[in-house]
Amino acid sequence: MKFYKMVFxxxxxxxxxxxxxxxxxxxxxxxxxxxxxGKPAKGEKxxxxxxxxxxxxWIGADPAFFSGHGYINRGIGGQTTPQMLVRFRQDxxxxxxxxxxxxxxxxxxAGNTGPSTLEMIEDNLASMAELANSNHIRVILSSVMPVYxxxxxxxxxxxxxxxxxxxxxxxxxxxxxxxxxxxxxxLADERNGMKASLTVDGVHAxxxxxxxxxxxxxxxxxxxxx
Numbered sequence: 001m002k003f004y005k006m007v008f009x010x011x012x013x014x015x016x017x018x019x020x021x022x023x024x025x026x027x028x029x030x031x032x033x034x035x036x037x038g039k040p041a042k043g044e045k046x047x048x049x050x051x052x053x054x055x056x057x058w059i060g061a062d063p064a065f066f067s068g069h070g071y072i073n074r075g076i077g078g079q080t081t082p083q084m085l086v087r088f089r090q091d092x093x094x095x096x097x098x099x100x101x102x103x104x105x106x107x108x109x110a111g112n113t114g115p116s117t118l119e120m121i122e123d124n125l126a127s128m129a130e131l132a133n134s135n136h137i138r139v140i141l142s143s144v145m146p147v148y149x150x151x152x153x154x155x156x157x158x159x160x161x162x163x164x165x166x167x168x169x170x171x172x173x174x175x176x177x178x179x180x181x182x183x184x185x186x187l188a189d190e191r192n193g194m195k196a197s198l199t200v201d202g203v204h205a206x207x208x209x210x211x212x213x214x215x216x217x218x219x220x221x222x223x224x225x226x
Contacts, residue, residue, distance in 0.1 A: 025086035026076050037072070040096050045225055046072065048092050050084055050128075051103035053077035054145060054204055061210050069218075072097070080108045080116065081124035088128050093135050099224045100132045101181070101217060103142035105165055106203065109158045110150045118165050125169065129178055138224040139178040140217070141169050146184055147203050148193025159192040181220045186212050 040046045047069070049055050055075025059066050066073055074091040076083075081104045092100050102125065108116040129139045143166040147158045166184050173180035187209060189195045194202055198209035205213060 025083040026079070027087050027090060029076055029087075030074055030091050034090060034095060037095060040098075044070075045099070046070070046095065046097040047099045047101065047221055048072045048074055048095055048097040049101045049103070050088065050092055051075040051101075051142075052079045052084075052107050054106075055103055057204060058210055058213075061205075061207050062214070065210070065214055075103075078107060078112055079104070080113045081105055081121050081128075082108075082113065085124045085127055088131055092128075093131065093137070097137055099138045099140060099221055100128075101140045101142060101221070102128055102132075103144075103183075105144045106147060106158070106162070109144075109147075109161050109165075110153050110156065118161060118168070121165060122168050122172070126172065129172075129176065133176070133178070139173075139176075140181050140220045140224055141173050141178055142181040142217075143169060143184040145203075145205070146188040146192055146194045148189075148191050149202060151201050151203065163192060179220050179224055181217060183213055183216060186216060 056077050059073040084104050105121045108121045129141055132139050144162045150156055170180045187194050187198055200206045
């Protein structure tokens with residue numbers, strides 16, 4: 001039995017690489033890349049981005065942003081926060097970064113791996129953040145990006161849930177002294193969806209959207225490394 005990752009891009013529902021039932025979190029996706037990467041060099045300030053298709057597609061849209069800074073992209077399209085949590089040790093902690101940028105939760109709200117409450121998403125985000133912190137990795141927790149409707153599952157009315165989840169993420173970061181990275185405010189329109197000029201499908205950023213996001217994450221990383 002195989003499951004298939006589904007990614008909605010530019011109006012088409014696309015099936016990605018087959019993932020076996022035994023590798024639900026896709027632990028094999030970056031296994032060889034992680035082994036080749038090895039430990040950080042002396043003085044290296046390694047930064048890892050973990051997330052879903054928004055993170056994965058970022059490196060394709062603007063590869064120079066990652067290569068120019070030496071950032072490591074560990075995004076996997078379609079993933080929810082429980083999948084990210086299962087692979088967090090091998091795809092983040094084992095790479096021994098100074099900083100991790102965590103962006104996840106929208107696919108949970110869309111129900112990609114089944115029904116999920118906001119509390120379940122919060123628990124998974126908190127677990128990743130606290131795992132990183134306990135391993136001396138500085139934590140940047142990103143807001144969930146604005147969505148008015150999911151093209152692959154219309155009618156869920158996610159905007160209000162995303163606003164509530166982001167409010168929790170912001171409060172949690174303040175409580176734990178983590179860095180809150182607010183993409184939402186810069187990308188949202190009057191409906192709390194994404195501005196049409198910044199997205200390909202209402203969920204994923206286009207190049208203009210990533211160009212809005214890049215200085216925000218660079219500022220957060222600079223703050224984390226101080």
